[in-house]
Amino acid sequence: MEIFLNNGEFKTAVKKLGLVFLFGLALIILLCVVFLGVLNTGIARGNESIAGEILKNHPELEGEMAKAVTQGYSEESALAGAAILQKYGYGEGMPLYSQPLLQTGFTPVLLCAFGFILVLFIVCFIVLRTEYGKIYKKLQAVTQSAEKVVEGDIVTLSEEGEGDFYKLGHSFNRMAETVNASMQSAAAEKQFLRNAIADISHQIKTPLSSILVFNELMLSDEAMDEGTREDFLAKSRSQLMRIQWLVESLLKMAMLESGTINFQKKKVNIRDVLEKSVLPVQALSQVKGVSIRILAGNDAHMICDDKWTVEACTNIVKNAVEHSKPGGAVEVSAESTGLFTKIRIKDNGGGIAEKDLPHIFERFYRGGQTPGAESVGVGLSLSKLIVEGQGGLLFARSEPGKGSVFEIALLHGLKTE
Numbered sequence: 001m002e003i004f005l006n007n008g009e010f011k012t013a014v015k016k017l018g019l020v021f022l023f024g025l026a027l028i029i030l031l032c033v034v035f036l037g038v039l040n041t042g043i044a045r046g047n048e049s050i051a052g053e054i055l056k057n058h059p060e061l062e063g064e065m066a067k068a069v070t071q072g073y074s075e076e077s078a079l080a081g082a083a084i085l086q087k088y089g090y091g092e093g094m095p096l097y098s099q100p101l102l103q104t105g106f107t108p109v110l111l112c113a114f115g116f117i118l119v120l121f122i123v124c125f126i127v128l129r130t131e132y133g134k135i136y137k138k139l140q141a142v143t144q145s146a147e148k149v150v151e152g153d154i155v156t157l158s159e160e161g162e163g164d165f166y167k168l169g170h171s172f173n174r175m176a177e178t179v180n181a182s183m184q185s186a187a188a189e190k191q192f193l194r195n196a197i198a199d200i201s202h203q204i205k206t207p208l209s210s211i212l213v214f215n216e217l218m219l220s221d222e223a224m225d226e227g228t229r230e231d232f233l234a235k236s237r238s239q240l241m242r243i244q245w246l247v248e249s250l251l252k253m254a255m256l257e258s259g260t261i262n263f264q265k266k267k268v269n270i271r272d273v274l275e276k277s278v279l280p281v282q283a284l285s286q287v288k289g290v291s292i293r294i295l296a297g298n299d300a301h302m303i304c305d306d307k308w309t310v311e312a313c314t315n316i317v318k319n320a321v322e323h324s325k326p327g328g329a330v331e332v333s334a335e336s337t338g339l340f341t342k343i344r345i346k347d348n349g350g351g352i353a354e355k356d357l358p359h360i361f362e363r364f365y366r367g368g369q370t371p372g373a374e375s376v377g378v379g380l381s382l383s384k385l386i387v388e389g390q391g392g393l394l395f396a397r398s399e400p401g402k403g404s405v406f407e408i409a410l411l412h413g414l415k416t417e
Helices: 008-057 059-070 075-088 105-152 162-221 226-258 271-289 308-320 379-389
Strands: 266-267 290-297 301-304 329-337 338-347 393-398 405-413
Touching: 008 059, 008 105, 075 308, 075 393, 105 162, 226 379, 266 308, 266 379, 271 308, 271 329, 271 338, 301 308, 301 329, 301 379, 301 405, 308 329, 308 338, 308 379, 308 405, 379 393
Parallel strands: 290 329
Antiparallel strands: 266 301, 329 338, 338 405, 393 405
8 A cells, every 4th residue: 555655646546536536426415405306396296286186176174184294104194095005006116217206307317317427437537547648658758768768869757756657767867877877888998999909900010011021021032141131030020029919918908907817916025026027128128228226125025916016017117118218227126014015116217298197007108209119008008907906006206307206006914825
């Protein structure tokens, strides 16, 4: 019952049907009054007719006749009269239409009763049609709104009032917001995928073209000396390694973004992590003439996934070396507090422009490149995903002409193996 009482449409219909009931009750009372008036008139006229007929021939019975008519019902007289009238077919069991008193009023009463029922039916029909029409319009509005949501045109339903339809409107609007957010997210992901494919295609196209040129030269020039051939092979190998690194980095980023990577956090030696991070960049630093120094104690420890943390640090160190000038220096240090371990990677290169600093962790963003740098804008983005995947923070500070500082902060208290 409470469900119906909380339904606005049900309460409205009950109110209107209640008014119809009161109207019908008033009409019935009116019909009863009219019918009783007609019946009273008929009884009076019938008694007057009987008295007149008898007194016309027997005027001496006037007193007794008046007494019989005005004093009302008498059981003894009724029985005596019934015995006499039954001989002429008049009595309680005769049909209504044979009653002289009802012959004039019977048909009008039936017509009034039929008319009353017809009017009551029409009124109830109008009330129900009106209420169901409102319900149908609301359902139609929900259906049309749902179709528009599917087509991408977000609409909302009214949440004013009370009842199940207003609850439905509230739920529908929440659903529409969720669908809208999902559609926007899907559109953004689709656009991102389109841009990513274009960027990957562009990044791979150049080294592939170089490899094809090198191979074509080596195949077409049979007289090519061995030194030139080895130089072309070395360059081809370098380009293939670049493609391999790019593809592997993008696959890692895809796994990190999809949440399929399960970081194995444990207590590890900080200096070991830093040394492993610097090792893959040693050859590049020697070629560019950039020195790398590690400032960390041998007994300091941190809690992290050492494999992925090394990957993140390596990308940042590589970026620092690439953007350093010959004779520059990269400093890799670490400090541990009661709450977190902070790894700091500092260089004295040209720095990062103020307009580029907010975007350096975006995928494929390169901004103002240092001459000679071969960054494709993937390494820093991958490092950020790795650090944040472990619940840490990665941020950068820089001043043009004074170098850059990248800091990784990993909280303590994480579960260890």
